Amino acid sequence: MNHVTPDLPARSRGSSEAPIRARILQAIFERRLPPGEKLTEDRLATLFGVSRTVVRQALARLAQDGIIEQRPNRGAYVTAPTRDEARHVLAARAVVEPEVARSVACGCSAAGLARLRHHLATEDAARAAGDAGTLVRLTGQFHVAMAEEAGNPVFVRLLTELQALSSLSILLYARGDHSACPPSEHADIVAAIAAGDAELAARRMREHIAHVAEDLDLREPASRPAGLAHALGLAPAGEER
Structure with missing residues (x-):
């Protein structure tokens, strides 16, 4: 699902990374970009009418501020705070x-x-x-x-x-x-x-x-499932892992 507004005003286009960063922050403020959402350089460059270099600069600044997470060989993702x-x-x-x-x-x-x-x-x-x-x-x-x-x-x-x-x-x-x-x-x-x-x-x-x-539930769960089978409710009775 594409969460970035495709119909951008003319002032959002150009060579500066600032409008890109501002639009991403606005989408996060409005909770239209959820935690864990992937931000693809090619797609953002097309939407904003800029080079991938400009997009990369915007994402680097957001990563510096902790708003997105850049994962090696995987791309940029909206931060999901613990x-x-x-x-x-x-x-x-x-x-x-x-x-x-x-x-x-x-x-x-x-x-x-x-x-x-x-x-x-x-x-x-x-x-x-x-x-x-x-x-x-x-x-x-x-x-x-x-x-x-x-x-x-x-x-x-x-x-x-x-x-x-x-x-x-x-x-x-x-x-x-x-x-x-x-x-x-x-x-x-x-x-x-x-x-x-x-x-x-x-x-x-x-x-x-x-x-x-x-208004937030920030308590850590009292216990965590012991493995994937338990998390999915598929472990045989008595099996720990």
Whole structure:
């Protein structure tokens, strides 16, 4: 199944790897590219109208950020985080994002606050329209927008990577159908920023990340099947392997 949108806008074509990387990240944010999906250089080069060299550069950058995995002699695949890796991602978010929220609350401009409120409005519109794909992307991008408002490009790059890995973790480990952030929590964070209350903004972000973690089943299975026959339920009674 081809998960990359074939009808690309003209601005996505050219010699730069950035539009390719951005489109792949968007597809991951919207959970249209699942963990383990193979990304073929030839196919991507055809879709984006670029050389394989440009595609290779985009994939190399995504691999550097941990978003894809390049397997020797097999190609590139969308990363499938283990439960342990998902815990690490959420632990990193729990450290970084409250500080981002605190920083934004300490110095958010009127234009920055208007931008965050506009983003909330687009989230609400997607939610009201039942547009799940757009809503998932927007709720992930909210956290990147927060990093942008903090004015630190390192935060922006880190949050982009962490959000992509969080989306992949949610695809693998969500309890039930948790497709996006709870509807009021982003608004609560922005309200604290508007009030200039840095500690409240940080606390609400910390609580928000905790709620995201609670929606994931990150416990390792108590026991694993002892071999393929057991995993498939085909081992004779009493046989261990």
